[in-house]
Structure formats: structure tokens, C-alpha cells
Amino acid sequence: MDLSHVSQSKVFGGWHKQYRHDSKILNCPMRFSIFLPLNATDTTPVPVLYWLSGLTCTDENFMQKAGAFRKAAELGIAIVAPDTSPRGDSVPDDPQGSYDFGLGAGFYLNATQEPWKKHYQMYSYITNELPKLIEKNFPVTSRKAISGHSMGGHGALTIGLKNQDQYVSISAFSPICHPSIVPWGQKAFRHYLGEDKSSWSEYDATELLKAWSLKRPILIDQGDADNFLEEQLKPEILQSVALQKQLPVTLRMQPGYDHSYFFIQTFIGEHLKFHAHHLSESL
Numbered sequence: 001m002d003l004s005h006v007s008q009s010k011v012f013g014g015w016h017k018q019y020r021h022d023s024k025i026l027n028c029p030m031r032f033s034i035f036l037p038l039n040a041t042d043t044t045p046v047p048v049l050y051w052l053s054g055l056t057c058t059d060e061n062f063m064q065k066a067g068a069f070r071k072a073a074e075l076g077i078a079i080v081a082p083d084t085s086p087r088g089d090s091v092p093d094d095p096q097g098s099y100d101f102g103l104g105a106g107f108y109l110n111a112t113q114e115p116w117k118k119h120y121q122m123y124s125y126i127t128n129e130l131p132k133l134i135e136k137n138f139p140v141t142s143r144k145a146i147s148g149h150s151m152g153g154h155g156a157l158t159i160g161l162k163n164q165d166q167y168v169s170i171s172a173f174s175p176i177c178h179p180s181i182v183p184w185g186q187k188a189f190r191h192y193l194g195e196d197k198s199s200w201s202e203y204d205a206t207e208l209l210k211a212w213s214l215k216r217p218i219l220i221d222q223g224d225a226d227n228f229l230e231e232q233l234k235p236e237i238l239q240s241v242a243l244q245k246q247l248p249v250t251l252r253m254q255p256g257y258d259h260s261y262f263f264i265q266t267f268i269g270e271h272l273k274f275h276a277h278h279l280s281e282s283l
């Protein structure tokens with residue numbers, strides 16, 4: 001058996017479940033959460049939204065705080081929430097123990113530098129190992145969408161942009177839009193990818209948008225009272241590239257909202273509807 005069951009609770013007619021598995025890509029045991037709506041059965045499999053959380057989070061933050069299940073149950077879509085980094089005693093962490101690098105801060109990339117590269121391979125985990133595991137073990141189709149928050153918004157944008165055949169729609173809350181030029185991104189990229197900045201663009205949504213075409217729609221919500229907006233997030237730079245290239249990117253500045261799950265809770269229903277629409281179109 002690939003999976004060991006951790007917990008389950010019935011919610012809005014469906015199920016919230018947690019599992020552990022040994023990740024070959026990350027070289028450590030990992031936990032993830034999945035929401036399965038009532039209508040997900042072997043004869044009627046459902047599409048999946050992958051949710052990537054932000055700094056300091058595990059698979060639990062979104063599932064417990066976003067209030068997403070009523071709408072996901074109504075729309076008939078599954079949600080998978082992975083952890084935000086490899087875990088365990090053998091996994092190296094920031095020697096300073098800071099929250100923005102190391103454990104809980106995998107940045108959804110494949111590290112190329114020592115001592116990080118043995119475990120910090122979150123890009124391959126999210127795009128390859130995890131969906132294979134989910135599709136093998138649960139009543140879901142291979143149709144996928146991707147969303148996330150902050151560091152996870154950066155993950156959703158970069159992973160979605162680079163895998164447009166795999167994800168039919170992309171959305172983000174308060175994403176780190178241009179990590180190469182902000183403190184969170186620079187710290188992570190310097191350690192995980194090294195000093196050569198040419199390797200950073202591959203994991204920078206703004207640089208990817210400059211270089212690539214976009215056939216999938218992107219929806220971004222950003223609160224204008226977010227403490228991290230000016231220093232770390234830079235959505236206006238990503239938006240100006242999108243406007244210049246006339247790409248299907250919608251950025252909505254939401255007055256008064258901060259960086260928290262209260263903001264996510266307010267607009268998650270609209271993101272789920274957006275993804276459900278595109279997931280059903282690809283049928």
C-alpha cells in the first residue's frame with residue numbers, strides 16, 4: 001500500500017482525509033490532505049484542484065481555515081493540499097531557524113545546491129509524484145487546476161505556467177509574483193539554486209510570463225491592506241507584463257483585505273467557481 005491513513009472526517013456530505021506516504025522524490029515521509037465530494041466514486045471520478053500553501057504552513061492550514069468545502073461539494077471537485085516542504089529530522093533546515101527558508105518554505109522548486117538538493121524537490125513532487133499517487137488511489141480524473149497563497153501563489157503561478165497541458169486554470173491569493181527581486185525569493189533562490197541568477201527565472205512568474213505564451217486563464221486576488229504587498233509580492237509588475245503582452249491574467253485588488261486566511265475565505269468560492277468552469281470545459 002502506497003498510503004497510510006492518518007485521519008478522516010465527513011464534511012458537507014463528502015470527506016476530508018489525511019494520509020502519509022514515503023516520497024521517493026523528496027526522500028522523506030510526507031503528509032497530504034484531500035477533500036473528496038460526495039459524488040466522487042469509481043464510476044464518477046471528479047477533477048482536482050491542487051492547493052499550495054504559504055510560508056510556515058502544512059497540509060492543514062487551508063483545509064481548516066479556508067472554508068472551501070461547501071462550495072467544492074456543490075461544484076463536485078476534489079481538493080488536494082500537500083505540505084509546503086520536505087519534513088523530518090534528516091531534512092536540513094535554516095540554521096537560524098527563520099520561518100521564510102527551509103522547513104515550511106520549500107518554494108515549490110527543485111533545489112540544485114548542497115545540502116538542500118537531496119530533499120528540496122517540491123517542483124517534481126507537485127507536478128509528478130503527488131498527482132500520480134492521487135490518481136492511482138482516489139476516484140479522480142486526470143483533469144487538474146492549481147491555486148495557492150503567497151509562497152504557494154508563486155508555486156501555483158510558476159507550476160501552472162510551465163505545465164499548461166496539465167493544469168486547465170491557474171489562480172492565486174497574494175502571490176509572490178517576482179521572487180527574484182524581493183527578500184523572500186532572493187533568500188530562498190540563493191540557497192536552493194545558487195548565486196547564478198540565470199537559473200532563477202525558471203521559478204519567477206513574471207520572468208516566465210515575459211518569455212512564454214499563456215493559453216490558460218490566470219485569476220489573482222490581492223488585498224490592498226496586505227503587510228507584505230509592497231516589499232514581497234509585486235503583483236503590479238506581473239500585471240504590467242500581462243497587459244503589454246495581452247495575456248489572459250486578471251488581477252483584482254481587494255480593498256481593505258490583509259494577507260490572512262480571512263481574505264482567502266472571503267474569495268475562495270469565486271476561485272472554486274472559476275476552476276470548476278474550466279475543469280468542466282476540458283471534459
Ligand SMILES: N[C@@H](CCC(=O)N[C@@H](CS)C(=O)NCC(=O)O)C(=O)O
Nearest residue numbers: 054055056057061099150151260261
Ligand atoms: N510568520 C510570518 C508570516 C507567515 C505568514 O503570514 N504565513 C502565511 C503564508 S505566507 C500563512 O498562511 N500563515 C499560516 C496561517 O495563517 O494559517 C510573520 O509573522 O511575519
